Amino acid sequence: MRHAAVGVDIGGTKLLMLAEGQDLEAPLIRRLATGPSVVPADIEAAVGAFIADNALKPTALGVAVPGLVENGQVKISDVLPQLTGWEGLHHDGTPPLLVNDIRGALAQEAAALSKASSAVVIVCGTAVGSAYLCEGRVVRGSRGWAGEIGSMPMPTPQGVKRLDDLAGGGAIVRAVGEHPEQIHAALATGDPRTRSIVNGAGEALGLAIASLVNILNPDVVRIAGGTLGYAGYWDTAVATARTHTLLELWDVCTVGRIQAAELVVARGAMRLAAASTDGQAWVQQYV
DSSP states (O other): OEEEEEEEESSEEEEEEEOOOOTSSSSSEEEOOOOOOOOOHHHHHHHHHHHHHEHHHHHHEEESSEEEEEEEEEESSSGGGGGTTTOOOBBBTTTTEEEHHHHHHHHHHHTSOOOOOOOEEEEEEEEEEEEEEHHHHHHHHOTTTTTTTGGGGEEETTTEEETTHHHHHHHHHHHTOOOHHHHEEEEHOHHHHHHHHHHHHHHHHHHHHHHHHHHHHHHHHEEEGGGGGTTTTHHHHHHHHHHSSSSSHHHHHHEEEOOOOHHHHHHHHHHHHHHHHTGGGGGGGTO
């Protein structure tokens, strides 16, 4: 058996499993497709197979989910509704840790920030989520659910909609009516309809970024997620955010994309799980 920490990133379209440790020459990564019909047993079987196939003995097991987490249980998940009520993974006595996916990303990014940093982390995948640090402390809210930016109401000519329904990858797929691969191809050929939809989604995200910078006055905003890969989306989001942010606040804030973005959530969950296993108290502000 090979000892390693395991991080699991459960998303609206994919399940990413990651193992890292001294017994491994390189990180082990496995990706599987997900979707609204996925149930906890599917996740448990996939992670069990990943561990068994690679002869792993988990030293820590962190699982990140897209939804509200309270007291080690998924309270609600819009993109994966079958996970509601799930209490995470349990594997051969390894203490599990269950965390909101964006909090996982925040934990990973916080490792490289100063202890007094005020930061915003946004992940834009199937839906949009965020998490925040204020002078080094996680902004939790009364129930620990702060950061549900995807539910931010946004006025449109068709009425008020949620940010998820305007800026998320799922919203783009529904609006275009094609799979992501076809959307990328259409953007590459300059299809005006597809470009307009993607740019509109980027503009919606940019307005949300501006709102967060104006309200929270962070020194760092870090953004990840597969939706950023659509041509024009990121550039439109940044330009819109700059236009609608108070100049003084924008000038003291660094806005950028997360490096190694595909692994940031899994690594964050892994980092939290390892620290929890070691009894480090700071973990509690994230979960």
